[in-house]
Amino acid sequence: MGIAGVVRPLGGLVGRDAELDLLRTFVGEGTRGGGALVLSGDPGIGKTALLDEAAAVAAAADVPVLRASGIEFEADLGFAGLNQLLLPLADRLAGLPPAQRDALAIVLGLTTSADAPDRLMIFTAALGLLRDSAARTGLLVLVDDAPWLDRASAAALGFVARRLTGSRVALLIAGRPGSGAFPDRAGLPTHEVLPLPEDAAEELLRAGFPDLAPRARRRVLADARGNPLALLELPAALDSRWLSTGRPLPAALPLTGRLSELFASRIAELPTATRHLLLLAALDGTGELSVLQAAGPAGLADLDPAERAGLVYLDGPTRRLRFRHPLIRSAVVAPTGLAERRAAHRRLADALADEPERSAWHLAEATVEPDDDVAARLERAAQSVLARGDAGTAMTALLRAAELSPRTRDRARRCASAAYLGAQMAGELRGAVELLSQARPDDPSDAVSLQAAVAASFVLLNEDGDLDTAYRLIVGAVRTWNADDGSGADAARAALIEALHTLISICMFIGRPELWAPLHEAVAAVPPPVPEPLALCSVTFADPLSAGPGHLARVDAAVAGLDGAADPAHVSRVGMAAVYVDRQAGCRTALTRVSELGRTGRAVMHAINASLILTFDDFLTGNWDRAQSLGEECLETCRTHGYHLMAWTTRYKLGLLAAARGDERAGADLAEEMRAPTATRRILYFHHVRCLAALGRADFEDAYRNAAAMARPGHLPSHTPHVLWVCMDLVEAAVRTGRLAEARAHVAELRRAGVERISPRLALLAGGAAGLAAPDAEFVAIFERALAIPEGPGWPFEHARVRLAYGERLRRVRAPAARDHLAAALATFERLGARPWTVRAAGELRAAGTGPLTAQERQIAALAAGGLTNKEIGARLSLSHRTVSSHLYRIFPKLGVATRAALRDALAALPAED
Incomplete structure (x- = not known):
């Protein structure tokens, strides 16, 4: 097709779009006043499709179209292209002068003559015929594959193209850059069609x-x-x-016949030694001249013909051989036989003997029969690649190692490892299902390998959502783990570590405290040393309240050590250990690196985790636009790769953002998508989003129902760290609905648990909760301590919420300081775009105002709302700009606004008597 x-x-x-606009303009103007245009671009770039579009434009305007195409095998036939183009106009020859008519009739094969007609006469006749045919309706002439035109036709069209001004002929030509043939050297206006x-x-x-x-x-x-x-x-x-x-x-993708034809002739014309070197370069893929020199049958000078043919070039800065286009690489490999390719791979393997990883790849491609040594080399290469974060390439190596494994047990184990990488890292869930079927042990008494268990559980989690079955599968495989599974001690230990990290995630999503005991037992039984990310996640990711000062110090040390970390699994897991104790901001640089890997498909799951942590950190630190963009991209990645479980968490982050911004529809949709009965964690997500949305619109009864569904007042359930994030939400909703006893019980539990020691953010929230529930004689000191936390302003939304709560209580006891806190909270909410919170703060600030505006204040406010500066207002009212500034300082709290931009709406909302 x-x-x-x-x-x-x-x-x-x-x-x-740009090319289509250009074509519409060219066809319209050219068929009224004449002109020529060359569409220049690489083979396959879509020039023919653009000619089709130009023809459609002309047809819609009732403009006739002539079309011809250069044909390689007619390149030696004189005027073959001109004959193809002008033959439909043969019945118009009679209108030409006799000499021109006779010359063109010979070219079109309508008559014969012993004497060849004069070329200039032919060219002039062709131009005259086209001009006459276009005189009434205009004419669009399309020439495709112009470089394949015979020389005589190319010369004639070049002559015509330069003489179309004033005619109604629009000539559109498709050519190739650098071909050296028509229209490359015709000097015509050219538009390059880019990829x-x-x-x-x-x-x-x-x-x-x-x-x-x-x-x-x-x-x-x-x-x-x-x-x-x-x-x-x-x-x-x-x-x-x-x-x-x-x-x-495959290293070089196979080509269809159409694609092979794009480069086949240029490659076939090369000397044999040149083609051999190109094959080595295509199979090696690095372009290193030293490798080609060591593996090649001849000298590097044999590459010169390929360079002259425009197939390869030497990259100056790197001194490496590069193919002009990846398709050329595939076209070089396509015509070779299996024996020739295997021989080339063998030469490359020998040339790379001092680089075991690369040598193993080529050795595997050169091997036909199962070979245990080659399979083992590939498995080691996979482990090295995986340590650099390239799960997809590691998966490829393991699959080839499985194919070369003589023993069934090794083949099954390597297939299981590939399935694990595909499911949990490389974003290949669909492929994992097929690989798992190949990884089943032949002997039913053999235990399911850890890799197979992890891959199967991940498929269950994302396809069926069967969390309990996934949990039982992993726990069973961990309990039967064998350090001598044939993969080597290091690989077996690595499989155990991966399984335990998966078990942590499953326990987290199920959300039942009793399920964590097998995890803690297994972590305790891991042969030392236990990897630090595993030790940290098993505590802070499970139950941050159980993390003592020593454990938190270890988290800080792990975060500080991320700068040079290259393993994406290590980075994302340290980030996961940090998120529930609010240390994720220190991971941003490393997490951003891992997030970028997701765009290249190298470590998809870890990239998703990194993006989720970054999204949440952006939400907390007030970078809401970036959080929205990254969260939406993350959700699309989850959908693309089938990671439905991770999509729940992504919706949770986006749902919180929508609730804070007052996007009721988006928040409600996201919350409803998270409402699932099969997992406690997803129910918590749903209630948290609904609670935050209700607080914003001051529906405190609804907020209380949702907050209490996450944690009963006075109770902080273990292994559900999300309840710490809603501690202030629950207390605020309880206080505002008259449940003061419940609010104070929850504050007492927060104090007993020592929530404030975990992080400054949780200390801020716990302090805000305590201030809300405190007696009138105590709340000022409690709020002041909370707002004095140095790191507090770094979480602007939550800091503004505490200031709002403090300002509300101050206003109710008629304290003058209320206006300052309310105005500060309002300014933050406006800056963030937290619309419902802006409304709440503005209402409180208006209630805290000092009375109606004076006539002069009304004048000043109206002028400021109109965009005048303080100096301009002062000049108009005969006041100093300092006096104007003082008036505005009093006006803002009276109107419940914090910025000049909000003055217009505030004035419009005033009662008529004000």
Whole structure:
């Protein structure tokens, strides 16, 4: 199927708006006053599709279209292209002068003559025929594949193109840059058709292949580099297993016939030694000249013909050989046989003997029969790659190692390891299901491997949401763990560590305290030393109230050590250990690195975790626009890769943001999506979002119902750290609904548990809760202590909430300081865009005002609302700008606003008598 028939899923060419606008303008102006334009671009870039669009534009305007195309095998036939183009106009030849008519009739094969007509006469006749044909209606002439035109036709069209001004002929030519043929040297106006931008390329690929596996999609996008033909043809050449599973893709993607034709002739014309070197370069992929020199059968000088043919170039800064386009790399490999490719891989393996990882890859590609030594080398290479955060490549290595494993047990174990990486890190859940079926032990008495258990549990979690079955599967596999499973002590230990981290996540989502005991027993039984992220997460991620000063100091040390950390698993897990004790801000730089990996598909699950932590930190620190953007991107990543469990947590973060901003519809939708009976944690998410939304709109009864559903007043359930985040919510709702005893019971429990020692943020919230429930004689000192916490302003939304609560109590006892706290809270809410909280604070500030505006204050407020500066207001009212400033200082709290921008609405809302 050609490009023109596929690249319009929405009724137009994807990513070509600029070109379509250009074509509409060119066809309109050219068919009125004449002109020529060259569309120049690489093969497959979509020039033919653009010519089709130009033809459609002309047809809609009732403008006739002539069309011709250069054909490689007609390149030696004189005037073959001109014949193809002008033959439809043969019945108009009679209108030409006799000499021109006779010359053109010979070219079109209508008559014969012993004498060849004069070339200038032919060119002039062609121009005259086109001008006459366009005189009444205009004419669009389209020439495709212009570099393949025969020389005579190219010369004639070049002559015509430069003489169209004043005619009604629009000549549109499709050519290739650097071809050296027409129209490359014709000096005509040229528009370069560039590759599709990244978003358009992905849109086109998704439209044509919606079920393409994420890793295959990323690979096609990378190799196609925005070339529309490649985007539509590369997936068509892939084996069906590659399209929807995590099967490893070949080093050079196979090409369809159409793609091979783009470069086949240039490659076939090269000397044999040059093709051999290109094959080595294509299979190696690094472009290192030293490797090519060591592995190649001849010298590097044999690469010169390939460089002259425009296939490769030497990158100056790196001194590496680069292919002009990834498709050329595939085109070099495509015509070679298996034996030739294996021999090349063997030479590369020998040349890279001092680099075990790279050598193992090439050795595996050169090996046909199962080989335990090669399989073991690949497994070690997978472990090295994984330590650098490339789960997808590690998965590929393990799958090839499984294929080369002579023993069934080793093959099953390596398949299970690949399934684990696919499910939990590389974003290949669909492929994991197939791999798990291959990882079943032949002997039913054999225990399920840890890797298989983790992969299966992750599939359960994300596909069926069966948390309890996933829990039992992991606990059973951990209890039967064997350090001698055939993978080596280090690999077996690593599998145990991964299983325990998965168990932590499952326990967290189920949310039942009794399920944590097997986890703690297993962590205690891990052969020392226990990895620090595991030791930290098993406490702070499970029950931060149980973390003593020594444990918190270890979290601080782990966070401080992240700067040089390269392992994304280590970074994301330290971030997870930090989030419930509010140390995540110190992880931002490292977490951002890991989050970026998700965009390349190298460590998808850890990237999602990192993005979630960053989103929550942005929410807490007031970077709400960034939180929204990152959260939405994270949710899309979860959907793309099938990580439905992580999507719940993402919705939770976005739901909190929507509730704080007063986006009732989005918040309600997100909350409802989180309302699921199968997991305590998701129920907590739902109630937290609903509670925050109710507090914003001052519906304190609804807020209390949702807060109390998370934690009973006076009770902080263990292993449910989210209840610490709503401690002030529960107390505020209880106080405002007349449940003072319940509020004070909860404050007493917060004090007994020592919540304030965990982090300054929790100390701020606990202090705000205590101030809300305190007697009139005590609340001032309690609020002042809470607001004096130095780090408090770093959490602007929660700090403003405490100031609002303090200002409300001060206003009720008619304390003058109320206005200062209310105005400060209002300013913060306005800056954040927390609309319902802005309304609450503004109402309180108006209630704390000193009475109606004086006539002069009304004048000043109106002028300030109109945009005048203090000096301009002073000049108009014969006041100093300092006097104006003093008046505004008194006006703001009277109107319940904190900024000049809010004055207009506040004045409009005043009663008429004011």
